[in-house]
Amino acid sequence: MTLTDIGMPHGLDLVPRLPEGAAPLNRKSFTSDQEVRWCPGCGDYAILSAVQSFLPELGVAPENVVVVSGIGCSSRFPYYVDTYGMHSIHGRAPAIATGVAVARPDLSVWVATGDGDALSIGGNHLIHAMRRNVNLKILLFNNEIYGLTKGQYSPTSPTGTVTKSTPTGSVDRPFNPVSLALGSEATFVARTMDSDRKHFTEVLRAAAAHRGTALIEILQNCPIFNDGAYDVLKDRTSAQSRILWLEAGEEVTVGAEKETVAVWSGGSGINLIPRSEAEPALILHHDPAAADPSQAFALSRLDDPALSHIAMGIFRQVSAPAYDDGVRAQVDAARSAAGPVDDAAMEKLLAGGDTWTVGES
Amino acid sequence: MSKPTQQLDQVVIRFAGDSGDGMQLTGDRFTSDAAVFGNDLATLPNYPAEIRAPQGTILGVSSFQLHIADHHIQTPGDAPNVLVAMNPAALKANLGDLPRGAMIIADTDEFSTRNLGKVGYAANPLADGSLSSYHVHALGLTSLTVEALADAEITRKEKERAKNMFALGLLLWLYSRPTDSTERFLTSKFGKKPEVLAANLAALKAGYNYGETSEDFAVHYEVAAAPMRAGTYRNVTGNAATAYGLATAAYKGGLRLVLGSYPITPASEILHNLAAMKRVGVTTVQAEDEIAGIGVALGASYAGALGVTTTSGPGLALKTETVGLAVTLELPLVVVDVQRGGPSTGLPTKTEQADLLQAMFGRNGESPVAIIAAQSPADCFSAAFEACRIAVTYRTPVILLTDGYLANGSEPWRLPTMAELPELVPAFTTEPNHTKTDGTPMLAPYKRDPVTLARPWTIPGTPGLQHRIGGIEKADITGEINYEPDNHEKMVRLRQAKVDGIAASITPLDVDDPDGDAEVLILGWGSTYGPIAAAVAEARKEGAKVARAHLRHLNPFPANTGEVLRSYAKVVVPEMNLGQLALLLRAKYLVDVTSHTAVRGLPFRSSELAEVIVAATKELSK
Ligand code: SF4
Numbered sequence: 001m002t003l004t005d006i007g008m009p010h011g012l013d014l015v016p017r018l019p020e021g022a023a024p025l026n027r028k029s030f031t032s033d034q035e036v037r038w039c040p041g042c043g044d045y046a047i048l049s050a051v052q053s054f055l056p057e058l059g060v061a062p063e064n065v066v067v068v069s070g071i072g073c074s075s076r077f078p079y080y081v082d083t084y085g086m087h088s089i090h091g092r093a094p095a096i097a098t099g100v101a102v103a104r105p106d107l108s109v110w111v112a113t114g115d116g117d118a119l120s121i122g123g124n125h126l127i128h129a130m131r132r133n134v135n136l137k138i139l140l141f142n143n144e145i146y147g148l149t150k151g152q153y154s155p156t157s158p159t160g161t162v163t164k165s166t167p168t169g170s171v172d173r174p175f176n177p178v179s180l181a182l183g184s185e186a187t188f189v190a191r192t193m194d195s196d197r198k199h200f201t202e203v204l205r206a207a208a209a210h211r212g213t214a215l216i217e218i219l220q221n222c223p224i225f226n227d228g229a230y231d232v233l234k235d236r237t238s239a240q241s242r243i244l245w246l247e248a249g250e251e252v253t254v255g256a257e258k259e260t261v262a263v264w265s266g267g268s269g270i271n272l273i274p275r276s277e278a279e280p281a282l283i284l285h286h287d288p289a290a291a292d293p294s295q296a297f298a299l300s301r302l303d304d305p306a307l308s309h310i311a312m313g314i315f316r317q318v319s320a321p322a323y324d325d326g327v328r329a330q331v332d333a334a335r336s337a338a339g340p341v342d343d344a345a346m347e348k349l350l351a352g353g354d355t356w357t358v359g360e361s
Numbered sequence: 362m363s364k365p366t367q368q369l370d371q372v373v374i375r376f377a378g379d380s381g382d383g384m385q386l387t388g389d390r391f392t393s394d395a396a397v398f399g400n401d402l403a404t405l406p407n408y409p410a411e412i413r414a415p416q417g418t419i420l421g422v423s424s425f426q427l428h429i430a431d432h433h434i435q436t437p438g439d440a441p442n443v444l445v446a447m448n449p450a451a452l453k454a455n456l457g458d459l460p461r462g463a464m465i466i467a468d469t470d471e472f473s474t475r476n477l478g479k480v481g482y483a484a485n486p487l488a489d490g491s492l493s494s495y496h497v498h499a500l501g502l503t504s505l506t507v508e509a510l511a512d513a514e515i516t517r518k519e520k521e522r523a524k525n526m527f528a529l530g531l532l533l534w535l536y537s538r539p540t541d542s543t544e545r546f547l548t549s550k551f552g553k554k555p556e557v558l559a560a561n562l563a564a565l566k567a568g569y570n571y572g573e574t575s576e577d578f579a580v581h582y583e584v585a586a587a588p589m590r591a592g593t594y595r596n597v598t599g600n601a602a603t604a605y606g607l608a609t610a611a612y613k614g615g616l617r618l619v620l621g622s623y624p625i626t627p628a629s630e631i632l633h634n635l636a637a638m639k640r641v642g643v644t645t646v647q648a649e650d651e652i653a654g655i656g657v658a659l660g661a662s663y664a665g666a667l668g669v670t671t672t673s674g675p676g677l678a679l680k681t682e683t684v685g686l687a688v689t690l691e692l693p694l695v696v697v698d699v700q701r702g703g704p705s706t707g708l709p710t711k712t713e714q715a716d717l718l719q720a721m722f723g724r725n726g727e728s729p730v731a732i733i734a735a736q737s738p739a740d741c742f743s744a745a746f747e748a749c750r751i752a753v754t755y756r757t758p759v760i761l762l763t764d765g766y767l768a769n770g771s772e773p774w775r776l777p778t779m780a781e782l783p784e785l786v787p788a789f790t791t792e793p794n795h796t797k798t799d800g801t802p803m804l805a806p807y808k809r810d811p812v813t814l815a816r817p818w819t820i821p822g823t824p825g826l827q828h829r830i831g832g833i834e835k836a837d838i839t840g841e842i843n844y845e846p847d848n849h850e851k852m853v854r855l856r857q858a859k860v861d862g863i864a865a866s867i868t869p870l871d872v873d874d875p876d877g878d879a880e881v882l883i884l885g886w887g888s889t890y891g892p893i894a895a896a897v898a899e900a901r902k903e904g905a906k907v908a909r910a911h912l913r914h915l916n917p918f919p920a921n922t923g924e925v926l927r928s929y930a931k932v933v934v935p936e937m938n939l940g941q942l943a944l945l946l947r948a949k950y951l952v953d954v955t956s957h958t959a960v961r962g963l964p965f966r967s968s969e970l971a972e973v974i975v976a977a978t979k980e981l982s983k
Contacts (some may be wrong), residue, residue, distance in 0.1 A: 032829070034841070066821045068660070071832075079829050079842070084821035086663060087831025088656075089686050095621075095653035099660020099668065100821070102646055103619050107664065107821050125656070128649035327644060334639035341641045343779035346612050349641055350605050350776050352595055354542065356397050360591045 009211040009319070011135065014105035017059045025056035030065075032082040038073060043194035043220035047141060048080055050197050054204045055081075060108055067110045068097040070117035072148050074141035074220070077112035091122025094129035094136065101135050101324040108208070111138040115156040116146050119175050123155075130186035132323035133212035137204075140177055140215060141194075143222035144229050151225035158305035163225075178300040178315055181215040182293045188214035189296065190314040194221060195234055199245075199312065206314055212322040232307050244302065246313030252284040252299065254309060262299075270298045272309060288317040363573070366537060369582050371430035373438030374532065377455050378447030380414055380423040383525035387445075388425025390529055390543045396596035396773055397542055399586030400429040403738075403891065405437035405964065406769040410626070410709045417471075417479045422454040429536075431585040435737075435891035435898075437770065439966040443535075445528055447471060447502070450480045461494045466531070468502035468524065498577050502527055509567035513560045523564035530568025537583045540565055590775060597774040599738040599767030600627070603697060604634035606745025607669055608643050609777075613746075614753055614785030616667040620645045621657025623676065626709040627765040628699035631671040651679035655696065659683055662692045665789065665820035667749060671697040674716045675706065677760075678723065684758050685724040686832050688856060691807075691816045693752035693787075697745070700764040702962045711962030712765035714887050715938035720760040721916055721945065727853045729860035731759040732915040736890035738767050739774035744913065746782065753785050755863055756815045762915070764937075766964045767888045790817040790826060795838065804828055806840035813866075814859035864917040870925050873897075874908035881905075881978050882929035884954070886912040886942050889935055889965055896970030903971070905978040915942070918949070926952040933957055933977050935970055 018025070030052045038044045055065065065083035069075035071090035078085030084107075088096050093111045101109045118126045118140050129136060145163070146152040152165040156177065160169040181189040188210040192200045200218065207214035219230045232238045240256045252262035254272065262284040265271040270284065287295065296315040303310040339345065374391070378384045385406055395402050405426040414421030428438035443464045446452040448471035459465070472485050486492055487499045506524040513520060526547075533540050544562060551558035572578050597605075611618035622632045622645065636645040644666075648654040655670040662668030672680060677698045687694040700716045702708025720732050731751045735744035741763055748761040794817055795805035804826040807816050819826050828840065836843035837851050872882070885893045890911050897909045910925060912918065926932055926946065932954040934943045940956035947954055957973050959965060 034829075061824065062827050063822055063824045066664075078831070082827055084827050085829035085831075086660075086690070087829065087833065089682055089832055092652060092656045092683065095648065095656025096660035096663070098646065098648075098653070099619060099621060099657035099662075099666075100664045101660075102644060102657065103617060103661040103664040103666040104821065124649055125653055128653065327646065331639045331642060331644055335642060338640035341612065345641060346609060346779050347776065349638065350595075350609070351593065352597075352601075354393055354397050355593050355595045355776070356399060357593045358399070358589045358591050 009322075011137070011208050011210050011214070012058060012060060012108055013211065015060050015064050015108050016106060018061055025062070027053045027056065029062055030055045030082050032080050034079045036080050037076065039224050041223040042073070043143065043222065044074060044077070044141065046194045046197065047139070047200070047218055047220060048077065050200045051139070051204065052081065054201050057205070058108065058208055064106060065108045065110065066097075066100055067112055068093045068100065069112040070122055072114040072117045072146070073222070074112055074114040075117060077139075091117055091120070092125060093117070094122065094125040094138065097136050098129060098132075098134045098324075102327050105324065105328060109136050111136055113138065113140055115140070115142045115144060115154045115177070119155040119177060119180070127180070127184040130181055130184040130213045130215060133185075133187050133320050134323045135212060135325070137207050137214045138216065140217050141220045142177060142217050143220045143226055145222050145226035147222050147225055176300055176303065177215075177217045179297060182297045182300060182316060186215050186316065187212045187318050187320045188314070189316045190215070191217045191219070191312050193219045193230065193233060193312070203314060206317065210317060211325070212320055230307070233310065242307055242309055244299070244309060244311040246286045246288070246299065246311055246315065248286055248288050248314070250286055252286050252311075269301060272302070288314045291318060364578070365580050366583050367580050369584050370432065371428065371434065372443065372536070372582065372584055373426065373428045373441045374443040374445070375424055375426040375441035375455060375458075376445045376528070377422055377424035377451035378525070379416055379450065380409055380411070380421050381416065382423070382447045383522070384423045384425050384447070387525045387529045388427060390546060391532060392427050392771060393546070393596055394533065394538045394542050395427070395429045396594070398538060399589070400584055401432065401434050401587035401589065402427055402429045402596070402772060403434055403437045404428070404771045405766065407963070408710055417448055417450055417476050419450050419454050419480055422450050424451070424455065429584050431587050433587060435895040436964070436967055439968050445532065447524070447528070449477050449482055449486075452486065453480045453482065459495065462496065464496040464498065465492060466498045466500070466528070469499045470501045470503035500571075500575075500577065505567065505571060506564050510560050510563055513556065513563065515556050515560055519557065520560060523560050526561045526564040527568035527571070530565040531572045534569045534572030535578065535581050537581055540569055589773065592775040594773045594775050596771050597739055597742075598630070598769060598771045599735065599741040599763050600630035600699065600769070601634050602739055602741035602774060603735070603745045603761070603763060604631050604638070606742040607695065607749060608635065608638050608641060609742070609779075609782065610746045610749030610785055611643070611667045612641065613779070613782055614667060614749070614787050616665070616753075616785070616787055618643045618669060619658060619661030619666040620669045620671065621648050621654040621661070622646070622671045623648050623651045623654045625651070625673045625676045627701055627768045628671045628673045628676070628697065630768065631697060631699070651676040652683060655680040655683040655694075659687050659690070659692065659694055662694050663690070663820070665818070667693065667695070667753065669695040669697065671699070673699045673701050673709075674703045674719065677716060677719060681724050684730060684760075685726065685728050687758040688724070688728045688730060689832055689835070690830050691756045691856070693756055693818070694758040695745075695748045695752050695761060696758060697761045697763065699768045700762060702960070708962045710765065712888065712964060713937050713960060713962065714762070714764055714889070715941065715960065716762060717915060717938065717941040718944070720762060727857060729857050730916065731755070731757055731860055731863055732762065733759060733913060734762040734887035734915055735767055736887060736911055736913065738770045738772045741767055742774065742777070747913070750783070750785055751863055751866075753787055754815065754866070755813055755859060756818055757860060762887055764888050787818060789823070790819040791823060793826070805838045806830060807835055808838045809855070809859075814855060814862055861917050864920045867914050867919055869921040870910050870912065870919040872908050872910045872925055876906065879906040879908035880930040880981055881974070882908045882910060882925070882932045883974060884910050884912065884926070884932055884934050886915060886936070889937065892965040892967045892970055893935060895967035896965075896974055899967060899971035900974040900978070903975055905975050907974050907978055912942070915945075923950040923952075926950050926954070931955065931977055931981050933973065935965060935973070937965070
C-alpha cells in the first residue's frame with residue numbers, strides 16, 4: 001500500500017506523469033553525455049548510479065525533474081543527470097531550490113549537497129528549508145571532510161580530526177545531520193550508505209513519495225581524503241554488530257541474531273541491552289510516523305565517533321503541509337476570489353483607494 | 362460666523378512629535394486630503410530608527426513634512442512655514458529649520474518642567490519670549506482632546522492618544538480642507554473598535570471646531586488645486602510605486618512574479634505591498650536571510666518566473682555572490698536596493714545615494730549588471746518596470762536603486778493604463794536552437810541572440826531541452842564547463858558587451874536647456890531629481906544660464922552621455938555621497954566634472970543647490 005492509497009499527498013502529486021503506453025524510461029534516460037569526473041573509487045559514483053537507476057521508476061519525464069546543487073565534490077552531481085540542473089554557489093542550493101519549488105508545482109525538485117555545503121556554509125538555508133517543509137528531496141553526501149578544497153575537516157568530522165587545517169586535531173564538536181534535521185522539524189529524515197544500493201533505493205522511493213522536505217543523509221566514502229571512514233559499517237560482520245536497521249513497526253535491534261535490543265532508559269534516551277535482560281514489552285518498536293520526534297531523536301543519538309552503533313533507515317516520516325503548497329494555496333484563493341487578472345484588474349489594483357480625476361482643460 | 366480666508370500659492374507643513382504620537386499617520390492623512398483636493402504635493406517623512414526611542418527626547422522625534430501647492434512642485438520644501446510641535450523635543454529638534462515668521466503650533470500640556478528639562482530647556486520657550494520672531498499658537502492640545510472626549514468610554518491614556526487627530530482637525534480647518542476623507546479612513550481603520558473610532562472622530566471634529574471658534578486663529582488659508590495633466594491620479598509612496606511597477610511588468614510579460622525578500626528598513630514596505638497583491642498572482646517568500654531572498658528569486662527566474670528581491674545597502678552586500686551567479690547564468694533577475702545611510706547599519710531610516718559603486722562593482726570578477734535609478738516616488742513605478750524590461754529582454758540581473766527619501770516620500774501619480782505600457786516578451790525557448798556536428802538538433806544554452814546578445818531562457822519542463830548550467834565558466838554556445846583561456850576571455854567580453862549593448866534600447870540623455878546657451882550643466886541621478894529641478898528653476902530666476910539633465914540608466918549610460926558632457930564648459934554633479942557618479946563619469950569620459958556632495962541623511966535643500974549653481978555659472982563667467 002502506498003501513502004497515496006491511504007490519502008496522504010504524494011511528493012509528485014502535481015508533477016505530470018508519463019502517459020500510459022509511453023516509451024519506458026531507463027537509466028540511460030537520466031544519464032547525461034558529460035564525463036563523470038570524481039576521483040576513482042569515490043562513493044559519489046555509487047550514489048549517482050543508484051539515483052539514475054531509481055529515477056525512471058517515478059514515471060516522470062526527465063524534463064520535469066530539476067537538480068540543484070551547491071559547491072563541493074557532490075555538487076557536481078547535476079551535470080551527470082540528464083534533467084534540468086543548476087550547479088549554484090556554496091551552500092545556497094536549498095534557497096534556490098525553494099524558489100524553483102514555489103514557482104513550479106509541476107517539477108520534481110532535488111538538491112545534491114555535501115556536509116560542508118549543507119551544514120557549514122549553507123546551514124541556515126538547510127534548516128529553514130526543513131522547517132518550512134518545502135517540497136524538496138535533499139541528498140546530503142556526508143564524507144566528513146572537505147574534498148574539493150583538498151582535505152580540511154568538516155562540520156561532521158569527529159573532534160580531533162587531523163587535517164592540513166587542523167594539524168593538531170580539530171577542536172570543535174561535529175553535527176549529527178539526522179539530529180539536526182529532526183531538531184529543525186524535518187518531516188522526513190533518513191540515513192543510508194553509498195554502497196548499499198538496495199537500502200538507498202528504498203529510502204529514495206519513500207523520499208520521492210513524501211510531500212515536503214525529505215532529508216537523506218548518505219554516508220559516503222572519500223577515498224582520497226578520508227578513506228575508510230565508514231569501513232566498519234561496510235564489513236558484513238562488523239556491520240552486523242553496529243547497525244540498527246530501522247523498519248516501521250519492527251523492534252529496534254542490532255546483531256546477527258538481533259540479540260541486542262533498544263529500550264527506553266527511563267526518560268533519558270535509549271539503552272541497548274541484551275535481549276535476555278529486556279522485558280519484552282519494553283523493547284522499542286520503530287514508529288517513524290510518530291508526531292513526537294523524541295524517539296527518532298533518541299535513535300539518532302546512538303552513534304558515536306567510533307561508530308560502535310548507528311541507526312540506519314527512515315527515522316521520521318510524518319505528513320505535514322508543504323510550504324510551497326501553502327504559498328500557492330493562498331495565491332490561488334486570492335485569485336479565485338478576485339476574478340480574472342486582466343487589464344481592468346491591474347488598473348483597479350494600481351488605483352488603490354483614494355483617486356481623483358483631472359479633466360482636459 | 363466663519364473667518365476670512367486668505368489664498369496661498371503653497372505651504373510647507375511639518376508635523377513633529379514623539380515617535381509614539383502618530384505624526385506619520387497625521388501627515389499621511391493630511392497628504393491624502395490634499396491629494397484628493399488636487400494640490401500638487403511632495404512629502405518627507407523623517408523618523409528615528411528605534412521603534413520607541415526614549416520618550417520626550419530629541420532622539421525620539423518623528424516628523425512628517427509636506428509641501429502642497431497650486432502649481433507643479435518638485436520637493437517637500439526646504440523650510441516649513443508651519444511647525445506642529447507636540448512636545449519640547451519636537452520644537453527643539455525642528456526650530457533651526459524654521460524661517461522667521463513661520464507659524465508654530467505647540468501643545469502646552471507637554472511643556473512641563475520635566476519635559477523641558479529632558480531636552481535642556483532652562484525656561485519654557487513658549488513663555489520666555491524667545492520665539493517672538495515666530496507666530497506661536499500655544500494651546501493645550503492634550504487637555505482640549507481629553508475634554509472633548511469627556512464622555513467617551515475609554516481610558517484617559519486612550520483619550521490622550523487621540524490628540525494627533527485633534528491636531529489634524531485643526532490643520533484641516535486652517536487650510537480649509539474637508540474632514541470627510543479622513544473620517545472615511547478612520548472608519549475603515551477602527552471599524553472593529555467602535556469606542557476608539559468614536560473618540561478619534563470626536564477629536565478630529567473638536568480640532569476642526571477649535572480653529573473655527575478659538576480667537577487664537579483669526580484667518581484660515583486656502584491653497585488652490587494645481588493644474589495637472591488630464592487623467593486619474595492617486596497619491597503614492599516610492600515603495601508602493603516600486604511594488605506596482607514590478608507587479609505590472611510581470612503582468613505585461615505574462616510572468617508570475619516571485620519575490621524573495623528579507624525585512625529591512627527602508628525596503629520592507631515593498632515586501633508588504635507585494636504580499637498584499639496575491640489576487641493578481643504575486644507570490645512572496647519572506648526568506649530566512651538576504652542571501653536566501655535572492656536565492657529564491659533566482660530559483661524562480663530559472664523556473665520561468667520573474668524573480669525579484671528587495672533590500673537596502675547592507676542586504677545588497679549579502680546578496681552579492683548570488684548576483685554574480687545570475688550574471689554568469691544570464692537569467693532575468695531584479696534586485697531593488699532602497700539605499701539608506703551607510704556604511705554598515707549606518708542610518709537605517711535616513712536617505713543616501715552611496716550604493717552606486719556597490720551596485721556597479723560590488724562583486725568578484727568582471728561582473729557587469731544593468732543599473733537603473735528612480736527619480737521621484739511616482740517614478741519608482743516606471744523605473745521598476747524598466748528594470749524588469751531590461752532583465753527579461755537581456756537575461757541579466759538589474760539593480761534598481763531607489764532610496765529612503767523616495768521610498769517613504771509621496772506625490773501624486775497619474776495612473777497608467779495597461780494599454781499604454783509596453784509588452785514584455787519572455788520568449789521562452791521551446792525548440793532546439795542548434796545542431797550537433799552529427800546533425801542532430803540540440804539546445805545550445807549559450808547561443809546568443811545576435812542583436813541583444815541575450816541567451817535563450819529555457820525553462821524546466823520543456824521537453825527535450827534538458828541542460829545544466831552553473832557558476833563555473835561555460836563554453837561559448839554550448840554552455841558546458843570550460844576552463845580554457847581563450848574561451849574565458851571570450852565569455853567575459855561577451856557578458857560585458859551584452860550589458861553595454863543595453864544602451865541601444867534606452868532613451869538618450871535629455872537635456873533641459875531652454876535658451877540653448879548654457880555653459881554649465883547640472884547632471885544628477887536618482888532622488889536628487891526634485892531638488893535639482895527646483896534649484897535650477899530658482900537659479901534661472903536669478904539669471905543663471907544653466908542646463909539640466911538627469912540619468913535614469915547608470916549602467917550602461919545612455920549612448921549620448923559623453924557627447925552631452927563634452928558640450929558644456931562645466932559639469933556639476935550633485936550627489937548624496939562623496940562623488941560616486943562623478944568618479945564613473947570621469948573614468949569613462951575623461952571629463953573634469955565637479956562634484957557637489959552631502960551625506961546628511963536628508964535630501965538636498967534646493968536653496969542650497971541653487972547657490973551652488975549660481976556660483977558655478979559666475980565662476981565660469983569670471
Ligand atoms: S575528493 Fe573525495 S569526495 Fe571528492 S571526488 Fe575525490 S574521492 Fe570523491
